[in-house]
Amino acid sequence: MKHKAIPLAIPCLLATLTLLGTPAQAVEGLSANVGFTSNYLWRGVSQTDDSAAISGGLDYAAENGFYAGTWVSNVDFSDDASYELDFYLGFGGDINENISYDLGYIYYAYPDSAESDKDNEYDFGEIYAGITFSNITLAANYGVHNDDGAGWADKALYISADAEFEVAEGLTLNLHLGDYSFDDDYDSGDYTDYGISLSKSGFTLALTDTDLDNDDVKFTVSYAIGLDL
Template sequence: MKNTLLNITLASALITGSLATSSAFAVEGLSANVGATSNYLWRGVTQTDDAAAISGGIDYEHQSGFYAGTWASNVDFGDDASAELDFYLGFGGELGQGVGYDVGYIYYAYPDSAQTDSANEYDFGEVYGSLSYSYFSVSANYGVNNDDGAKWADSALYISADAEFEVTEGLTLGLHVGDYSFDDDYKSDDYSDYGVSLSKGGFTFAVSDTDMDNDDMKFTVSYSIDIDL
């Protein structure tokens, strides 16, 4: 695992250097991100069979509040799928009195998930919205337009609350709790997840757990950077 994560970090550095070289041709509002993690967790659940992941994305944000972007990572679900490719767009801004909002749509694609089984295609989408104030934020994601292999995602609702505090200069403490509920056909799969993280200088150490049976607490170390393009 240590060697794998080291190789991913080195690859991230090489990609970063390449992106930085192109920054001379900057486009206002355009940025990129590159990251590596010891375990890609999504809502408390590993997406890489508890293995390391490397990710990257490109975002565009307009001064009006509109934004759009894409993000990719390796995944491992024990089937054909080896990559996740997300596309999203939304609009964010201020409601006044320090209250911020964000609404949008995200599509999760797994391009090679159905290579050997056409019924295993499980792309799905979500509409989302969030409100934030000071250190706190609450958000809701609702599943829509899923493929046949992702029927569980249809009408699924994920609600979460997060808080971030700077405990000392440059060191941020993050707190998270989420609840994932599904429609009647998958009601027994409902679960909650919890997390605590410390972040500084692009590095994040996190502890995450869920209330699912036979699910152990997970510790992750990750590094990410943002680059203006």
Template structure:
């Protein structure tokens, strides 16, 4: 589920979650709008496949104001082994730069699964970027699942009180290549830590002009109660 999707992190090469990368101005002025479309061989979010290791088509639309305010929506197909077939994200945020090396971002995201049952949830998050290092935290303040009773060891319901910590290192390499090293830790409110897990991954990406951005990605979960097989997948993203 979610927003590590084709976008917000696309600039760093992560072709997997919402859509908030570069924006193209509608006209000279304070407002800008951008759109994106992409494809991935496996929709990975926070170390776990959202498509049962299958491919996904994804896309979104974003608005931004020169003040730092932004809002958008993003959609992707998913496969949770039931009748849930797609995810629709709605998000807004505010960010800015403190100086040339330090910036910040605050965001609010609603993850919707219109054809699913009791799956929707919402997060508020904050992150800071210093040069090539980004770190942040997301807090789940709403979840349709009332509790997590009966949740299997390799599953998770997203309910009020969950915390997700994340960090990434992003570098520019020669030949217009990008390198992103990332990791995260999910601290669930229920099950006394029995569903908590860490994950990590690497992305190498390359911009190809009008052909978009291509990426080669590796992800892994660090807990054997989940699917901890290494995941290697490819992605493509085109922004307009």
């Protein structure tokens, strides 16, 4: 489920970003991102068996608020899956100078998860909605469909709150609280995750924890860059 070898998809993506970065290929609204983290955490749970991850993505944003993109990272669940490939699209905008909104859909794919066991395929999708009041964001993600191997994702609800503050020039403090609840048909314990991070110039230092049994506080170091293409 979503909870080492770097896949071929990532170096191929980086090569694509290099090609698109030339002036002749510039596209209005198209951007890219490349990142590294010491531990890929998703809703407080490691997706890489507490190991490092390299990721990259492509995004398109139109002036009318529509956006779409894709993102890839290596994962390690101690099975066939070696990478995650996400696709998403949505619409966002400003209600006024202090309030903005975001609505969309995201599909989490693990293309090689069922290479040796066809019942181990666990792709799943979510619809999401968020609203930002100044520096505070409230969001909800809801599972809308899933493969047989991702029964936990069906009707699962993740609600989160994030607050962001500039504590010094270029230095941002982020506070996070999330609650993950699962449908009664799936035998899994609901849990809460929380974290604090500091970011500057693409670098992020973070402390993350959950209320899951036998889970320890995790410290991560990440670096990401964005590129206009």
